[in-house]
Amino acid sequence: MIRYGARMPVxxxxxxxxxxxPELLREHPLTVVPLxxxxxxxxxxxxxxxxxxxxxxxxxxxxxxxxxxxxxxEQFGRTYRELLAAGAEGVVSVHLSAGLSGTVEAAExxxxxxxxxxxxxxxxxxxxxxxxxxxxxxxxxxxxxxxxGVRAAAVxxxxxxxxxxxVDTLEFLRRGGRINAAEALLGTALSVKPILxxxxxxxxxxxxxRTASRGMARLVDLTVEAAGDGxxxxxxxxxxxxxxxxxxxxxxxxxxxxxLRDVYVSEAGAAVAVHVGPGLACVVIHRRPDAAA
Numbered sequence: 318m319i320r321y322g323a324r325m326p327v328x329x330x331x332x333x334x335x336x337x338x339p340e341l342l343r344e345h346p347l348t349v350v351p352l353x354x355x356x357x358x359x360x361x362x363x364x365x366x367x368x369x370x371x372x373x374x375x376x377x378x379x380x381x382x383x384x385x386x387x388x389x390x391e392q393f394g395r396t397y398r399e400l401l402a403a404g405a406e407g408v409v410s411v412h413l414s415a416g417l418s419g420t421v422e423a424a425e426x427x428x429x430x431x432x433x434x435x436x437x438x439x440x441x442x443x444x445x446x447x448x449x450x451x452x453x454x455x456x457x458x459x460x461x462x463x464x465x466g467v468r469a470a471a472v473x474x475x476x477x478x479x480x481x482x483x484v485d486t487l488e489f490l491r492r493g494g495r496i497n498a499a500e501a502l503l504g505t506a507l508s509v510k511p512i513l514x515x516x517x518x519x520x521x522x523x524x525x526x527r528t529a530s531r532g533m534a535r536l537v538d539l540t541v542e543a544a545g546d547g548x549x550x551x552x553x554x555x556x557x558x559x560x561x562x563x564x565x566x567x568x569x570x571x572x573x574x575x576x577l578r579d580v581y582v583s584e585a586g587a588a589v590a591v592h593v594g595p596g597l598a599c600v601v602i603h604r605r606p607d608a609a610a
Contacts, residue, residue: 327458328405333363335448345455354587372590383591387420393427407464411438416518441518445552449603450474479543482599483532548605552581556597
């Protein structure tokens with residue numbers, strides 16, 4: 318468990334796959350429960366003991382086994398009890414999609430032992446697709462919202478957030494069981510480059526192109542389409558591909574113009590890295606509510 322910032326009446330908990338940039342962790346009081354990454358049989362807490370570069374080296378080595386595991390219900394239970402004992406009136410716990418991990422299930426098992434004082438939200442996403450709802454919850458808590466209000470802020474943000482991402486190959490997702498073999502075959506045939514999204518929390522093939530450059534162009538088009546006509550925040554994640562991330566930010570800044578508000582860039586952590594592989598380029602669009610424009 319990693320705590321950031323001062324205590325609020327309603328505590329907000331998330332997991333390490335939100336990949337929140339440092340400036341947001343400094344600004345908002347949050348508690349982060351890390352997932353575990355296993356590289357060549359050695360366990361490490363994501364973001365604490367195991368970093369993106371560690372996973373990238375292991376994936377490039379190919380012969381090194383890599384896997385991930387969720388936090389246990391006991392870990393979540395300890396976290397919730399500590400926050401409540403420290404004075405929190407309730408806890409809203411927002412997590413990685415249940416379609417990708419058992420993290421939500423573990424959180425729900427722990428919450429069930431504490432009655433109505435803990436509420437768990439499935440972000441149906443990962444990275445800043447999870448991070449934006451977490452920040453929405455933290456802002457609501459900072460403004461004095463009760464447990465129901467903080468949960469409602471997170472759920473509303475889930476509905477206003479879209480994620481699209483490009484990977485060089487679907488092989489890592491296939492190995493981890495995050496995408497089916499038929500889709501993986503489509504993504505490898507004739508060196509097709511896949512673009513994916515997460516409707517209802519599951520990874521689905523959205524489009525396929527012939528080259529990485531066309532993949533980046535299509536990623537931009539899909540992001541602009543998802544943005545709509547109102548004000549938006551943008552997050553770009555990459556894995557060992559900072560140049561791709563920088564180019565995406567520049568192009569999207571031009572395309573979105575004065576609709577664009579906050580922009581965040583961060584490298585995907587080890588828990589996601591083991592499933593997507595080096596070369597990941599991911600864009601998350603968060604459509605702001607009218608009142609926050």
